[in-house]
Amino acid sequence: MNFITSFLLTVGLFIVGYFGSRLPFVFGLVIPYTxxxxxxxxxxxxxxxxxxxxxxxxxxxxxxxxxxxxWIKSNNLESPFNLLGVVGRMFLEVFFFRSLFRNTKAELYDGTRLVYGSNKFLWVGAMAFHWSFLLIVLRHFRFFTEPVLPCVLWLQDLDGLFEIAVPAFYLTNFFIVAALGYLLARRLFNPQVRYISLGSDYFALFLILAIALTGIWMRYIDKVDVVKIKELVMSLVAFAPVVPDGIGWLFFVHLFFVCVLLAYFPFSKLLHMPGVFFSPTRNLANNNRAKRHINPWNPEVKCHTYEEWEDEFRDTLKRIGLPLDKAE
Amino acid sequence: MRDTAKVIIGILVFLVLVTTPFWYGKIAAESGKPPVLKVGTAEKECVMSKDFMRANHMDLLNEWRDHVVREADRVYVREDGRRFDKSLGNTCMKCHTDKKEFCDKCHSYSGVKEPFCWDCHNDPNAR
Known part of the structure; x- marks a missing residue:
């Protein structure tokens, strides 16, 4: 049910984008800025x-x-005790999803025996998806920068390394679709994962899949005029918007999907992008025993220390001959 | 833990990265306007319509390459019956004479790498 709803929603967005190409001012300018x-x-x-x-x-x-x-061997990455350890741990978490690498699965064998095993598929799928998506976003800077950033050209060459077909086939195009396909199939065919999958889980996958597929469609099948598109984008970036005529409808569908993703982002599970940096279970050093951490907003507690008590009763203590810490 | 400074730095880094296109354009001081191409000919139309060529010229060139090199088929007959020699140097570049002013300008504007036409072809007008 969640699956169908999200799918229909994505199809609906496609149709809106399709008709949006007739209102280039709204869909090429107002919606992207918003x-x-x-x-x-x-x-x-x-x-x-x-x-x-x-x-x-x-x-x-x-x-x-x-x-x-x-003399006890410690592990600064798994249980960081200083800034270096935390930085190393965060780096591996952000760039290589280290905690996901430890993903396990639990399965019943013969209906009675519960067996735990390692499960790297999710990690592989996540790595393939996120890295492809990052490279694709960076590659798009050829439309956002003039002159094109040299590192973007370099990334393009790397991505189109095999020079298959014209325009060169990008490896990330294949990887992102394959990875999204796997992530979707996992939610559909794994009963446990399916049980906990919400509409928003499917929707994020469908939306990004739709972006990827319309992009691929536009690049290889129903080609659009790239120069006009860059003209539009550069004019948006310079705050002097011009919407050139004759940009294919497919571009508006693609752009509309991207706009929906951007607008949806701050209200969705996709917030894990900035969220990973704010995870207190990851970004804090485990040094509770070595350092005393005082809660900065604790109210001040009035105490009466032994020294103060001794000062208070010094004369009495002296008179009855009890030992004193401070003689005077 | 109060990490105000770290959070502010993080937010600033995010803002700088996400607004790259906006400030990069200012620094680079390029207008960002598409290049104006020079065509050195009196001919009024290309082999296909201008809109088709702008988006799909690479397909046509690739197709012609295959026809000529693999099938020795050198003549292209357009729908209206007009015949063209399937040749980059003799047909395309007869009108679009200046590679630097025509091919390269658009390619560099849209960040397309030097196509492999020039792996085999010489620019016939570069002397």
């Missing part, structure tokens, strides 16, 4: 909201020996 504004402001507001949440304790999740005595 979507980008929503994306940027939404993400900044989210990050500020997260940053204001109190994290009074260090709550890293660890899976390695923490540093204690010099």
């Amino acid at each position: 979507a980008l504004t929503l994306f940027v402001l939404g993400l900044v507001c989210r990050m500020i909201a997260w940053a204001r949440v109190p994290v009074p304790f260090r709550i890293p999740t660890t899976c390695g020996q923490q540093r204690s005595l010099s």
Whole structure:
């Protein structure tokens, strides 16, 4: 049901984008600006909201020996005790999804025996998807920058390494569709995952799949005039919008999908992009025993220390001959 | 933990990255306008319509390459009966004489790498 709803929603967006090509001013200008504004402001507001949440304790999740005595081998990546360890751990988490690499599966064998095993497929699928998506986004900077950034050209060459067909077939095109296909199939055919899949899970996948497929369609099958599209994009970027005539309808569908993704981003599960940096279980050093962390907004507690008590009763203590810490 | 400074730095990095196209255009001081191409001919129309050529010229060139090199089929007959020699150097570049002013300008504007036409062909007008 969730699956069908999300699918129909995506088809609906396609149809809206198709008719949108008849209103190039709205779909080429108003909607992109609005979507980008929503994306940027939404993400900044989210990050500020997260940053204001109190994290009074260090709550890293660890899976390695923490540093204690010099002769006990510790693991600075799995249980970081300093900034270097935290940075290394975050780096591996952000770029290589290290915690997902430890993904396991639990299956019943013979209906009675529960067996746990490693399951790397999700990690492989996630890596293929996220890296392809990143490269694709970076590659698109050929439309956003003039002169085109040299590193973008270099990425394009790398991506089109095999020089199959004209225009060169990009490896990321294949990888992103394959990975999204796997991620979708996993939600559909794995009963446990299917049970916990919500409409928003399917929708994010369908939306990105739709973006990828319309992009591929536009590049290889029903080609569009790239120069006109760059003219439009560059005019948007320079805040002097011009919508040239004769841009194919497919471009407007693609752009509309991207706008929906941008606008939807700050309100969806896709927020894990900035969210990973705000995970207190990842970004804090596990040094609770080595350092005393005092909650910065604790109210001041009035105490009466032994020294103060001794000062208070010094004369009495002296008179009855009890030993004193301070003679005077 | 109060990490205001770190969060502000993070947000600033995000803003700088996400607005790259906006400030890069200002720094590069390029207008971002598409190039104006020079065609050195009195001919009024191309082999196909202008809109088709702008989007699909690579397909046509690729098709012609295959026909000529693999099938020795050198003549292209258009729908209206007009015949063209399937040749980059003799047909295309008869009108679009200047590679630098025609091919390269658009390709570099849209970030297309030097196509492999020139792996085999010489620019006939570069002397």
